[in-house]
Every structure is written in C-alpha cells, then in structure tokens.
Amino acid sequence: MQRDTNGRREDYEVREHDVLIIGAGGAGLRAAVAAAEHGLSVGIVTKSLLGKAHTVMAEGGMAAALGNVDPDDSWRQHFMDTMRSGKFINNWRMAEIHAKESPDRVYELEQWGALFNRTPEGKISQRPFGGHTYRRLAHVGDRTGLELIRTMQEKVLATDAKVYMETTVTKLFKKDGRVVGALAYTRESGKFVQFKTKAVVMATGGWGRIFKVTSNSWEGTGDGVVLAYDAGAELVDMEMVQFHPTGMVWPPGVRGLLVTEGVRGEGGLLRNSEGKRYMEKYDPEKMELSTRDVVARANYTEVQEGRGSEHGGVFLDITHLGYDGIMKKLPTMHEQFLKLADIDISKEPMEVFPTVHYTMGGIKVDSETCATNVTGLFAAGECAGGLHGANRLGGNSLSDLLVFGRRAGEGASAYVTESTHSAEVEENEILTEIGRVLEPLEKKEGDESPYLMQQELQEAMMEHANLMRTGDSLEEGLGKILALKDRLPNVKVVGTRLFNPGWHTAQDIRYLIQISEIILRTAILRTERRGAQWRLDFDGPDDELGKINFIVKKDEQGEVGIERREIPPMPEHLSQLFDGKVVDMAGGEKRGAESQF
Numbered sequence: 001m002q003r004d005t006n007g008r009r010e011d012y013e014v015r016e017h018d019v020l021i022i023g024a025g026g027a028g029l030r031a032a033v034a035a036a037e038h039g040l041s042v043g044i045v046t047k048s049l050l051g052k053a054h055t056v057m058a059e060g061g062m063a064a065a066l067g068n069v070d071p072d073d074s075w076r077q078h079f080m081d082t083m084r085s086g087k088f089i090n091n092w093r094m095a096e097i098h099a100k101e102s103p104d105r106v107y108e109l110e111q112w113g114a115l116f117n118r119t120p121e122g123k124i125s126q127r128p129f130g131g132h133t134y135r136r137l138a139h140v141g142d143r144t145g146l147e148l149i150r151t152m153q154e155k156v157l158a159t160d161a162k163v164y165m166e167t168t169v170t171k172l173f174k175k176d177g178r179v180v181g182a183l184a185y186t187r188e189s190g191k192f193v194q195f196k197t198k199a200v201v202m203a204t205g206g207w208g209r210i211f212k213v214t215s216n217s218w219e220g221t222g223d224g225v226v227l228a229y230d231a232g233a234e235l236v237d238m239e240m241v242q243f244h245p246t247g248m249v250w251p252p253g254v255r256g257l258l259v260t261e262g263v264r265g266e267g268g269l270l271r272n273s274e275g276k277r278y279m280e281k282y283d284p285e286k287m288e289l290s291t292r293d294v295v296a297r298a299n300y301t302e303v304q305e306g307r308g309s310e311h312g313g314v315f316l317d318i319t320h321l322g323y324d325g326i327m328k329k330l331p332t333m334h335e336q337f338l339k340l341a342d343i344d345i346s347k348e349p350m351e352v353f354p355t356v357h358y359t360m361g362g363i364k365v366d367s368e369t370c371a372t373n374v375t376g377l378f379a380a381g382e383c384a385g386g387l388h389g390a391n392r393l394g395g396n397s398l399s400d401l402l403v404f405g406r407r408a409g410e411g412a413s414a415y416v417t418e419s420t421h422s423a424e425v426e427e428n429e430i431l432t433e434i435g436r437v438l439e440p441l442e443k444k445e446g447d448e449s450p451y452l453m454q455q456e457l458q459e460a461m462m463e464h465a466n467l468m469r470t471g472d473s474l475e476e477g478l479g480k481i482l483a484l485k486d487r488l489p490n491v492k493v494v495g496t497r498l499f500n501p502g503w504h505t506a507q508d509i510r511y512l513i514q515i516s517e518i519i520l521r522t523a524i525l526r527t528e529r530r531g532a533q534w535r536l537d538f539d540g541p542d543d544e545l546g547k548i549n550f551i552v553k554k555d556e557q558g559e560v561g562i563e564r565r566e567i568p569p570m571p572e573h574l575s576q577l578f579d580g581k582v583v584d585m586a587g588g589e590k591r592g593a594e595s596q597f
C-alpha cells in the first residue's frame with residue numbers, strides 16, 4: 001500500500017525490463033525480437049490482445065523490391081516511387097534504408113515461417129499497387145497482415161519476452177531527462193502497473209479514430225504519439241492524414257471498412273453512376289493505380305459533382321476475375337461484402353468511398369536507430385513519422401514495420417547495453433498519475449460524457465479536416481477542438497474500474513483532442529496542395545513549403561510549439577536518380593512526375 005502527498009492510498013504492481021515495448025503490432029513485435037536476440041529482458045505491453053493490432057487487418061501486402069515478377073525492379077526504383085508519392089518531404093534517408101532493407105525483411109519473415117503466395121516458378125509472388133512502378137507487393141491472398149502477425153507472434157513467444165495484454169500505458173516517466181519507465185492500468189481489473197525500464201520503444205500505431213469514417217479499429221487513438229509529445233518528443237508531418245480511396249459505404253454500420261487496394265491491384269475498375277471509367281480524367285497514365293491521394297480525391301469529386309451511387313459512393317468492379325479468381329486472390333473481400341452487404345462481388349460491383357486510413361506523421365526519429373530526441377525513447381511503425389512524407393504508398397507500411405521495428409529494437413538494445421542509470425521514479429509521481437487516471441471515475445462534479453465528446457470531435461474533424469480543406473474551415477475546426485479541450489476537466493464516468501469502456505474512453509479522449517489540435521494547427525500553416533494536404537484555397541504546391549517539415553514540440557507553457565525545419569539536401573547518389581530534377585524539390589520533378597489533381 002502506498003500513499004501520496006494528497007493522502008491517496010493505492011496498490012500497484014512493479015515490473016522491470018531492460019526494454020519496454022509499447023504496442024504489439026508488427027513494429028512492436030519486430031522490435032521485441034531484435035531486443036530479445038541481444039539477451040535483454042523485454043516487456044511488451046498491448047492494450048488489446050496479442051495478435052489483435054491493426055497489423056492483423058492488413059490485406060494487400062508488403063512492398064519490397066524483390067524483382068520476382070518484374071526483374072527490372074530495384075531498391076532505387078522503390079526509393080524513387082516512395083519519394084514521389086511522399087512529394088519529397090519524406091526523410092530521404094529513411095526512404096533509402098526502407099527500400100534497401102525491405103527485401104531482407106520479407107525473406108526473413110519467410111524463413112520464420114510465413115507462407116506467401118507463389119509465382120509459377122515457386123518464388124514469392126508480387127502484385128501491383130498504386131504508385132509502384134513495378135509489381136512489388138509480397139502477399140498472402142488478402143490476409144497478409146494476419147500471416148505477418150502469426151509469424152511474428154510465434155517468433156516472439158519463442159523468446160523470453162513477457163507480454164502484458166489488455167494493459168494500457170498512460171504516462172512515460174523521466175528522470176534526469178531520460179525515459180525510465182511507464183505507468184499502465186489493466187483494462188480488466190483496473191489495477192495499476194509501474195514499469196521500470198532503461199528504454200522504451202513506442203509502437204502504438206496510428207490515430208484514424210479521430211475521424212468518424214475510418215478503416216481503423218478502436219485501438220487507433222494515437223496514445224503513443226501524445227505520450228511521447230508529453231515527454232518532450234518532436235513530431236513531424238502531423239498535417240498528413242491519408243484517406244484511402246475505397247472504404248465500404250453501405251450498410252451504414254460498416255461505413256469506412258476497408259476495401260483493399262488489392263482489388264485495384266488485381267485489375268478492379270472504378271466507374272461512376274454514368275458507367276464511365278473516370279480515372280482517365282484524373283490520371284490518364286496510371287488510371288486506377290494512381291497514388292491514394294489522387295484516387296481518393298477523384299472518388300470524392302465524382303460523388304460531389306453528382307455522379308455517385310445510390311448510397312453516396314462510386315462503383316468498384318472486379319467481376320472480370322470471376323468467382324474462382326476472386327476466391328484465390330481476394331477471398332476476404334468476397335466474404336466481407338457477402339456477409340455485411342449481401343453483395344456477391346463476383347457478380348456485382350462494390351460501392352466505395354474514401355475512408356480515413358493511415359497517419360503519415362508521427363514521432364520524429366533518427367533514421368538509423370529510431371531514437372527520438374528524448375533520451376531512452378525510440379519509436380517505430382505507424383506512430384513514427386518521416387518515411388512516407390505527404391502520402392504513403394500502399395504496402396509500404398508492412399515493410400516499414402519490419403525494417404524500422406528491427407532498427408528500433410537494435411537501437412534500444414545498443415543504448416541499454418551502454419546505460420547504467422537507475423529506473424527509480426519518485427513515489428509521488430506515480431501516485432499523482434494514478435490519481436489523474438482515476439479522476440473521471442472518482443470525481444463528484446462533472447457532466448461531460450466521453451462518448452459524446454468523442455462523437456463531436458470525430459464529426460468536427462470530418463467536417464473541417466477532410467481530404468479537401470480550406471484555411472477558414474480548419475480554423476473553425478480548431479475552435480471546436482479547443483472548446484472540447486476546455487471541457488476535458490468535466491469528463492465524468494460512472495461504474496467501477498472493472499472492464500469499464502466509459503473509463504477507457506475518458507482516457508482516449510485526451511489523446512484524440514491533443515492530436516486533432518496538432519493536425520489542425522499544422523494543416524493551417526501548410527498553405528499549399530501537397531499529397532494528403534489538399535488546400536482548396538491554394539491552387540498548387542508551394543516551392544518553399546516543399547523544402548520544409550513542420551516539427552511540433554510541446555513548449556514551455558505546455559502549448560503546441562511548431563517549427564518550420566529545412567529538409568537536409570539529398571546526397572548526390574540519391575538525387576542523381578531523379579536526373580538532377582529533384583534539386584528543385586518542389587519544382588520541376590514534382591510537377592512533371594505527378595497528376596496535378
């Protein structure tokens with residue numbers, strides 16, 4: 001039993017690990033394997049169950065220039081495609097590492113037991129995806145994430161790593177400027193756990209749940225980004241949120257559920273209510289396989305201009321594959337539409353519309369080690385930013401998780417091996433945090449429901465930070481989010497600590513509000529059209545803004561501090577790949593290479 005200065009008495013468990021990994025998706029599990037291979041004690045915390053992260057939902061595949069189907073493919077081409085899609089504000093070194101190391105990570109996964117689809121010659125098969133010059137996505141039908149997680153899970157369980165399931169981290173503890181631990185509560189019992197550690201790897205995924213229509217599950221509330229921000233970490237490219245062009249639209253209960261890009265990869269055609277293949281208007285060269293930002297805006301525009309379907313979508317047709325072809329390549333999609341919408345996609349087209357899918361921005365990391373600017377804190381996967389710039393290519397996330405998950409595990413291990421500091425924190429700090437987490441349950445006053453606030457927030461973000469934005473609308477959205485922030489102290493929930501979803505939502509709402517504020521503030525400052533940031537009040541990209549990232553850091557008053565930081569020049573061995581055109585990063589190459597829609 002413990003006591004803080006306010007007289008609170010509270011039990012909590014104490015656990016100690018050399019490396020604490022927060023998140024059990026692909027990035028967290030790959031980091032865990034790397035750290036465990038160094039003989040370190042590893043703890044993995046996940047707020048859901050092992051095997052339940054977003055990674056398991058990934059369908060289409062993982063991008064790696066294996067050259068199995070198109071022998072001309074190379075890391076150089078993969079790098080160029082990634083940079084072009086990211087509109088050159090990517091961290092070019094991360095893009096280089098990712099393109100070079102993805103093939104090794106895919107083969108490693110295969111050696112660890114992943115069963116990929118094969119070519120007739122028995123090599124790992126690769127499918128085309130939007131924005132990739134060559135057929136590049138290694139896949140397992142449309143269940144690639146499931147196979148990745150299954151394989152990684154088996155690998156992790158063969159190590160001594162300890163997994164803490166249904167355990168939510170609420171705070172990182174620091175001592176002498178270093179991260180030395182975290183506080184978490186178990187969702188089932190409401191009991192608290194203090195983790196003592198020498199290094200933390202943040203791998204908590206994205207924050208699609210700040211929008212009403214999203215492909216993300218309940219886990220996508222961006223906790224890790226806010227925990228890192230609160231601990232002093234820098235964030236990058238937070239204005240960049242990806243709308244996937246094809247989410248389900250009907251019935252209403254499944255609106256936003258993903259329709260994998262694998263459908264277009266396998267030859268799916270987009271048509272409007274007039275039966276026209278409209279992509280020829282938006283990107284006549286790449287058509288349906290243009291990058292996600294372009295196809296999402298095309299789908300949106302067709303509906304806005306009155307050429308949409310009965311339920312406010314466009315049509316995606318894969319019937320040419322026939323039942324057998326669909327069952328071989330896209331079995332999950334067949335089942336999804338049949339069970340949820342009573343539609344047999346081998347006979348009828350699907351109705352689809354853009355859905356919030358992925359967050360390009362995140363915690364800023366060192367490209368080699370995934371270290372953040374906060375000593376002892378590392379980050380990888382969707383919660384980290386930099387690799388994808390203004391728009392992620394499909395398939396580049398799964399390979400990102402493996403490449404940078406491994407690097408984060410290696411980086412944290414190297415740091416831990418050299419560290420001798422103590423992981424003790426003041427008792428009072430722990431109890432104060434416990435008090436903060438329990439406040440919505442224990443307070444007498446307060447009349448704000450976290451559910452209603454979450455709903456208001458999601459609607460505000462949908463209205464004001466959608467895939468087409470204006471300065472006025474973003475400002476109005478910011479006003480609404482700040483008003484919600486003011487209401488935060490009045491959040492109150494009823495019930496006990498025992499598996500209480502209201503109490504969990506009361507924790508989430510703080511993250512959702514903080515991230516929304518950051519997105520809106522950075523989106524207001526990026527006064528141009530670039531990738532996912534499409535400002536209707538500007539008619540194109542801005543050369544100066546093409547040379548910078550917006551870096552966010554909590555300032556001394558606890559407010560959102562934003563800095564414009566120059567992107568370092570690309571070294572010659574990379575810039576020459578673009579024939580010198582990339583020298584003017586926001587100019588000729590960009591204008592020549594992409595649709596201006």
Ligand SMILES: Cc1cc2nc3c(=O)[nH]c(=O)nc-3n(C[C@H](O)[C@H](O)[C@H](O)COP(=O)(O)OP(=O)(O)OC[C@H]3O[C@@H](n4cnc5c(N)ncnc54)[C@H](O)[C@@H]3O)c2cc1C
Pocket residue numbers: 022023024025026027028045046047048049052053054055056057058059060061062063144145167168169170203204205206215216217219223224258357358380381382383394395396397398399401
């Ligand atoms: C439907 C769908 C299909 C996709 N298809 C593809 C595809 O085909 N190819 C591709 O490249 N990408 C795809 N993506 C994107 C890709 O799956 C994700 O970007 C990626 O899986 C994120 O992995 P991650 O390890 O960073 O995080 P996640 O897999 O999201 O895992 C996050 C982990 O953090 C935990 N966590 C979060 N907050 C806390 C907290 N406070 N305390 C403790 N634990 C916490 C969660 O419980 C979870 O274990 C898809 C995404 C979706 C939603």
